Structures are given as structure tokens and as C-alpha cells.
Amino acid sequence: MSPLTFDRQALANDLFSLAFSPSGDLYAVGKLKSEQTKYLFNVDLKNAQMKRLTEFSVDKIAFARS
Numbered sequence: 001m002s003p004l005t006f007d008r009q010a011l012a013n014d015l016f017s018l019a020f021s022p023s024g025d026l027y028a029v030g031k032l033k034s035e036q037t038k039y040l041f042n043v044d045l046k047n048a049q050m051k052r053l054t055e056f057s058v059d060k061i062a063f064a065r066s
Contacts, residue, residue, distance in 0.1 A: 002048040006032065006041070011050075016059045018043075022066035029061050 003010040015030040016038065026043040028050060040056035043049075 004028070004043060004048050004050055006050045006052065017061045019061045019063055021063050027061060029056055029058060 004015070005011065011030065012033065014033060015028055017029040018026065020026055026045055028041040028043055029038055030041060031038050038056050038058070040053045040061070041050040042053055044051070
């Protein structure tokens, strides 16, 4: 997998958690370098580009098995 990116910039050590949903989508919780707010991201598995979905004030995520 390529390095995870957001707005064409690679993330350093800003991720707290990665998890696959039951449907196979990859989600990440992390923060951007210039911010202290944590966000939930969707990760495109083909190009490792992250899409910011919403603010998310947790450190870890998990999905129940279906």
C-alpha cells in the first residue's frame, strides 16, 4: 500500500486507528498536522487517498462482525 495521503500530502504519525468495516471499506481516525481536532476518514484502497468525513473525538475504532 502507498503512504496514506490527505490533500496530496503524506501523513506522518497522525493516525490513531485503522479498521475495516464489514463491507470492506477502510476507515481511519487521525488528526492533521496543523490541527488538534481528530477526524474520521475513509481510505481509498486503490490510491491510499483519505477523505475526511467528520470530526470524531475518539482514539480507536472497531466494527462488529456481521
